[in-house]
Amino acid sequence: MNRRASFLLALLAVTLISLPAFANNYFLSLATFFLLFAYTGQAWNIMMGFAGQLSLGHALYLGVGAYTAGALYFHYGLSPWIGVWLAIVACIALGAFMGALAFRCDISGVYFTLLTIAFAEFARIGFDHFAWVGGSAGLFLKVAQQNHIDWLNLRGPPAMYYYVVLILAALAFAASAWLLRQRPGFYWQAIRENEEAARSLGIDSFRWKIFAVITSAAMTAVAGVFLAFYYNNLFPEQIFSINRSVEMILGPVIGGLGTLFGPLVGAALMIVATEGATELVDALGWNIPGVKQLIYGVILFAVIVYLPHGVWPSIARKLKLER
């Protein structure tokens, strides 16, 4: 990162920190989603962008994280600040189990991806019949007064949630930047580029792939906990849905796989594309069902065709943000 990039990053930080002062609630909710996608994108990017392991089942960690902290709060009034650690432990255990199963049995590439989908689908069906957390009827957390901030139970106005997810996104960015420059980053990228060569250089690829999966799973679990307390209601059909998994990967894929800014730029573009499509349809007065999705799809398609390495690498080149 050079001076110019640092300056832009500082500008972005100042804008984001001061945003609640002048944004209305609707805009703040959009910004919250932008940061949440930036965060989950960063988490997913560690597994795919860095280590080259494609997961299309990250909804698993989002859902298990959300349900762990949500159900413990619902039943026992356990603070999410404790619940989040249990959610992390649960997701690390799940990720380690799935990773060990896959990597011990040499399941790789597209078959590994199918396994990640299968795990998320198992969880969706399982939670549908899990009466303790409400099954398919859903789990509802008590909603408190919005203007009062209760930090202990993570209840409060939209600005509070916004700042929580802002801190999460910033931490995820910093953690990714650090990991990429340290031993794990070098080893993950080596495995991504050529696993056989990586192993010949002394890298225990089994161990390091598992480490990528559990790091990614633990980070995604935290996003799940956030979602549970932000939405206050959880349905297996929604949170474990493959749409969730796909949503999570769009940011880093559009933004630029394996890059630090990719998930951030991609998440911003996704929100702009969705909102842009809505605004456009409203302005034109079209009342055709599915037209929004169509416009959204065209934008995605254009990005993938014209910028196959993602938006960020070409922006970085144009603005001379790299060395």
Place this chain on the structure above:
Amino acid sequence: MAVDRAEVKVGAMNLLEVNNLGKSFHGLHAVNGVSFSVAADSIVGLIGPNGAGKTTLFNLIAGALAPDSGSIAFAGTRVDGLRPDQMCVRGIGRTFQIVKPFAGLSVLDNVVVGALQRAPNVITARLCAEGILAKLGLESKRHLPAAALTLPDRKRLEVARALATKPKLLLLDEVMAGLRPTECDDFAATLRDLNRRDGVTILLIEHVMRTVMALADHVIVLHHGEIIGHGTPAEIVRQPNVVASYLGASDQS
């Protein structure tokens, strides 16, 4: 036809001892009852026609394949059946005949990955990698992506990356292929230097006979998965069965 199944002794202290090693693929004996040893601080050449089993033998020694029979001892301990990363930790470095660069990473970062094997952190690893790149004449290309290198440079990168793991034994699989004769001589001088000055023992597969003859203290000839001859380069060229099966047919020097 195993002319020689007895141990091929090379010098006093053996770094590598391969005993009666066997590996077959679907009934085809790629490596069959191969025994030889490599003395510490020596350079041993492994030659033979295409399909003789040279690369399979390398893959067995480097842990990429597990042998069906026989044993491999490295620095006095059995290592057969270990994983490739464990072999590297023990001190066996290798290159791949079909080069496998980390294409998306810079030349320097490719070597840093190897150097991290012994270095405590990235900063020390980078220093070590810079030194190795200079030794192999790649320092001016260190910030290029590995994908941008020509094939001879990629072969050099393979060697640089393997060297960065500070191996006691370096397995080189046709690193001279595609080089011009003068480049071959330069590369051979670099390898000899590594051997003499840094004490790296080298086992190399090579088709460029002038390099093998100039470089190797000892040569092993493999044919149909079996050792059909061994000796100093001068002895090898006089063995009738070696000349008939390999040298006479496809002498490239």
